[in-house]
Amino acid sequence: MNIGEAAARSGLPPKTIRYYEEIGLVNPARDTNGYRAFRESDVHKLSFLERARALGFTIGDCRALLSLWEDDSRASADVKAIAREHLAEIDAKISSLRQMRKTLDDLIGKCAGDDRPECPIIERFAHGAEPVTETR
Amino acid sequence: MNIGEAAARSGLPPKTIRYYEEIGLVNPARDTNGYRAFRESDVHKLSFLERARALGFTIGDCRALLSLWEDDSRASADVKAIAREHLAEIDAKISSLRQMRKTLDDLIGKCAGDDRPECPIIERFAHGAEPVTETR
DNA sequence: CTTGACCTTCCAGTTACTGGAAACCCTAGG
């Protein structure tokens, strides 16, 4: 099958599939005309990548996960370890975003949002402030 | 003052300050020896940038915020609009991360994490699954 | 035989820096 169909079936854009080939994640055969010829196994792999990426795993993680997938003698502990590390990163991102969100929301609430120039948001950037955490 | 001191006072690495100059966010004077000569106003601007970036505003947003800061006849509504849009993006990211987190956490909970190959995480990537949202 | 949809490669751009190399400048110590 051509790249268009592989794209439709894996959920990845053709551009991305070409990129994945370039970095060695997939290795489709070639027709005599030079077109990539995807087998079922290639599509399966691409779908695997699509799902792992959708959960936020990096390409590096995906590479490791793929090789574990193909390793019949893998230990699920190895997979779990990768997933745990990723979960920790997600948690870190969420908490950083939540802190931002809190501060920002607070500032937005204090800003009149009218045609006058006074603005606590700009003030904050201009002069800094103690963390919002100062509850009493 | 030289870039080192400007860096110490603004909280930004020298590299970043040079980058900000390159993209036109700051424009420090130069000494006869070619060294950048930062005035108080430059440091103030750099600190502004550091704080806005810490809240996750893009460089583009920062550019807009800076020019509003310098505009005495600004309307706080314009600042607020930028902040609101950014807040919406943060919310979108948080909810996307939360969805990932939930799915991932669920899978991790189901994985034995021992030396056997069976692994719900890998299975999920290999065969997909309905969203976890299917409560009942 | 032409048209339009696909496909190919290659180059560039995105975001916001960061690392490193080669070389210049300045100051303090000997």
Place this chain on the structure above:
DNA sequence: CCTAGGGTTTCCAGTAACTGGAAGGTCAAG
């Protein structure tokens, strides 16, 4: 006066993971 160090300069390259676009080859339909 020389040197050693630390700070500074510019420039080039790399990061993550694609994405857009140009120029051109291929294929099936009409």
